[in-house]
Amino acid sequence: MSIEFLKHVIEQYGYLALFIGTFLEGETILLLAGFAAHSPQFGLDLRWVILSAFAGSLAGDQTAFFVGRHYGRRLVARSEKWRERAERVHRMLAKYHEVLILSFRFFYGLRNLTPFVLGTADITVRKFFVLNAVGALVWAVAFALIGYAFGSLLENVLTRVIDNVHNAEMLVLGLAVAVVAAVWVVKRLRRR
Template identity: 45%
Template sequence: MNIPDLIQHYGYAAVAIGTFLEGETVLLLGGAAASRGHLGLPWVIVVATVASFAGDQLFFWMGRAYGPALLQRFPKLGAGTARARVLLERHNTPVILSVRFLYGLRIAGPLAIGMSGVGRLRFFVLNLIGALVWACVIAALGYGTGQALASVLGTIDADEIWTLGVVLVAGALIGLIAHFRATRRRRLGEAPLGSD
């Protein structure tokens, strides 16, 4: 089984699982797969909307029911939820609509919203709108990127394109993680790694 076959068989499931938790990378790849005809773009958007909506609903309810206990159990969520709370106090509705687009708040944001006392129906409606907008924007970016790559790299077969894509995404993620860790270390006054 080659990569396009795997995408056709498991692509929607991968989009669902990926967007339930975090999702930008998976959704970008889903949009790119749609541009190559391996998945249908409308279905990628529907699956991403439903899964992203469901994930944020779950985290909202967890924040509402178990917020302080979760923060004690998972202290790393504290910084994200604190940041989300500050943003919520200033810009409540825009933050709820755009929490998926805010780096580091994909899980912490809905937890903080749940702990903030935002009404269930209000969050339901704003979360649904936000999920749909996010899925459309990110899937369209993936689709456009896939089309651009296809026109630039038209002579390369699909397996090579996907391998290149995975390598580029992995490299970008490693670079981002290194950057954010270095920034965090500087902020906390820690010595950089390897400076013993």
């Protein structure tokens, strides 16, 4: 997906697009929504951006967990590639347990597969829900604020560039007026 397409989707569908985007994947659309929340032209509020992203991420991961809980073992058994990935997640779970559940959404390549595979593990629904909710909240706040901060930074840079362009324009205009005035004075003096 292109950035332009995601910007268009955010402009047209706002929080719903953010919810669906974070339900499916999320980092890019959340960063853009955080950025858009800084810009008044989009009409997004940062608090609602965070809430929509949190709800979308939580719902998506809970759905993947329940699909894994009910169909995961059969689906994993059908594919060698899936078995290898599932074994990798189970090894990480044995080593990092709660930390993995809290942080998987921050690591590229683990975001979509991990909650599905965790559904096949011996983790209670309640434990996964609580840790997943905490992780989703931290993730939503962090990425929304990064996007928002980038919007603020870009605005400050653009303001300075525009101010500098304005100052340069004034300098060029002043020089042009000085040159025209000097030429006029020289011509007046030559006529005398």
